[in-house]
Amino acid sequence: MLHRNLIAGEWVSGHASANINPSNTNEVIGEYAHASAEDTKQAIAAAKASLASWSRSPILERHAMLKKTGDEIIARKEELGRLLAREEGKTQPEAIGEVTRAAQIFDFFAGEVLRLSGEMLPSVRPNIGVEITREPVGVVGIITPWNFPIAIPAWKIAPALAYGNTIVLKPADLVPGSAWALVDILHRAGAPAGVVNLVMGRGSIVGQTLLDSPDVNAITFTGSVGTGKRVALASVEHNRKFQLEMGGKNPFVVLDDADLSVAIEAAANSSFFSTGQRCTASSRLIVTEGIHDRFVSALSERLEGLVVDDALKAGTHIGPVVDASQLKQDADYIDIGRNEGAKLAFGGTRLERETPGFYLQPALFTEATNQMRIAREEIFGPVAAVIRVKDYDEALAVANDTTFGLSSGIATTSLKHATHFKRNSEAGMVMVNLPTAGVDFHVPFGGRKRSSYGSREQGRYAAEFYTTVKTAYTLA
Ligand code: UN1
Numbered sequence: 001m002l003h004r005n006l007i008a009g010e011w012v013s014g015h016a017s018a019n020i021n022p023s024n025t026n027e028v029i030g031e032y033a034h035a036s037a038e039d040t041k042q043a044i045a046a047a048k049a050s051l052a053s054w055s056r057s058p059i060l061e062r063h064a065m066l067k068k069t070g071d072e073i074i075a076r077k078e079e080l081g082r083l084l085a086r087e088e089g090k091t092q093p094e095a096i097g098e099v100t101r102a103a104q105i106f107d108f109f110a111g112e113v114l115r116l117s118g119e120m121l122p123s124v125r126p127n128i129g130v131e132i133t134r135e136p137v138g139v140v141g142i143i144t145p146w147n148f149p150i151a152i153p154a155w156k157i158a159p160a161l162a163y164g165n166t167i168v169l170k171p172a173d174l175v176p177g178s179a180w181a182l183v184d185i186l187h188r189a190g191a192p193a194g195v196v197n198l199v200m201g202r203g204s205i206v207g208q209t210l211l212d213s214p215d216v217n218a219i220t221f222t223g224s225v226g227t228g229k230r231v232a233l234a235s236v237e238h239n240r241k242f243q244l245e246m247g248g249k250n251p252f253v254v255l256d257d258a259d260l261s262v263a264i265e266a267a268a269n270s271s272f273f274s275t276g277q278r279c280t281a282s283s284r285l286i287v288t289e290g291i292h293d294r295f296v297s298a299l300s301e302r303l304e305g306l307v308v309d310d311a312l313k314a315g316t317h318i319g320p321v322v323d324a325s326q327l328k329q330d331a332d333y334i335d336i337g338r339n340e341g342a343k344l345a346f347g348g349t350r351l352e353r354e355t356p357g358f359y360l361q362p363a364l365f366t367e368a369t370n371q372m373r374i375a376r377e378e379i380f381g382p383v384a385a386v387i388r389v390k391d392y393d394e395a396l397a398v399a400n401d402t403t404f405g406l407s408s409g410i411a412t413t414s415l416k417h418a419t420h421f422k423r424n425s426e427a428g429m430v431m432v433n434l435p436t437a438g439v440d441f442h443v444p445f446g447g448r449k450r451s452s453y454g455s456r457e458q459g460r461y462a463a464e465f466y467t468t469v470k471t472a473y474t475l476a
Helices: 037-055 059-075 077-088 092-113 151-162 176-188 203-212 225-237 260-276 289-304 324-340 392-400 415-424 459-466
Strands: 005-007 010-012 016-021 024-033 119-122 128-136 139-143 166-170 196-198 218-222 241-245 250-254 282-288 343-346 363-368 383-389 407-411 429-432 467-475
Touching: 005 037, 005 176, 016 077, 024 077, 024 176, 037 128, 037 139, 037 166, 037 196, 037 203, 059 077, 059 092, 059 151, 059 176, 077 092, 077 176, 092 151, 092 459, 139 151, 139 203, 151 166, 151 176, 151 218, 151 459, 166 203, 176 196, 203 225, 218 225, 218 459, 225 241, 250 260, 250 392, 260 282, 260 289, 260 383, 260 407, 282 289, 282 392, 289 343, 289 363, 289 383, 324 343, 324 363, 324 383, 383 392, 392 415, 407 415, 415 429, 459 467
Parallel strands: 139 166, 139 218, 166 196, 218 241, 250 282, 250 407, 282 383, 363 383, 407 429
Antiparallel strands: 005 010, 005 196, 016 024, 119 128, 128 467, 343 363
16 A cells, blocks of 8 residues: 655655565565655645644644544554554564553643643733743644654654644654554544645655755754754754754663662663664663672573564564664674674674564673773664773763763662762753663653753643743733
């Protein structure tokens, strides 16, 4: 079946390419049309044309549309989870979890529509009233990555629509299926023509057209540091609002006083679940010397028990890497780590399974230093490095010695160290005795340093990006 782009309320055809299953590269999930630059311009024009009426639409209409979307996603979570697992390669339970999160996000913002509010203040001058309100920012360009094919589009689209914006979505080239299904649901849930537009295809064509358009008022982007920089530069050129979520090199600290089983579960999850393909994954395990050897042997044992196989098979813990080029990047970093002098304590070999897919055994390095490339550059695969440190102070210094600052974690039973780490970790999100990845949907998401730019996503904090403030004065 050919899946087409949605432009101005019409399904528009175009040159299509196949969406391939990374667990079985012989399997085609479907054909997905590529939008041209002209299609993208039309989508932007449609979003612009529908802005005035959508931004003034009755709040019950917006509420109903978002609620209906959430309801359909949850009713179809098994089927949508299966599609997501097939196109991205995370396991089916992880995929169903992600689909559930997408539904919850639509529910949350359906509620927010009914809670829109402003402020009314007396002026410092007599007989004058001041109203502070939030208005939509306008046409929002949404550029999403392949690793969360439905949750990230959801957490950008839901607030954008709730606050009265119109959108043009450009999903990652590798995973158009989940985004298409989501847009189909929104369309049938009553999104008026032009309010929600889908333009699948290449970054160099579709993404670039969004960046170059003076009619795109805001761009929200999740993806690589390199592309994020291009979004930033183009947006400054147009004096346009932008928000970036990019890489991570997230530290997970394990102290001598940690509960070992809590530390192992959190580390295994942080570094290897979802095949390590999360910007919130931890690839630096910073371990104090008193627990170091016990930690390494217990984690290796845990990894031994993890099944790497087809994402759809019951019992699979880790699905395939998303595609051939990501697999090459992971393998290259494993070579780099070895050549830098780190010790490959577990895994790291390519695996063969029943079907042809991009299977890689999780790789655990030990004897790594924080100066090595494997400890400084984002790998985005199931590869982690243990860095041995003397004590908490050194652990904190190493944790913060990175250009990134998305999430961080610590395993400890010490209230003093947990409290100090929460306060002093240079990251947007800090986890105590929990994995660095796997966040709630109703609270702010975002990082510091090279990881993020702009205001936070998710929860009530999303309003900051998707609205612009108006201050009105009235003489009584
Ligand atoms: C999570 O860890 O639950 O691209 C979410 C990413 C992040 C999302 C992580 N933006 O990996």
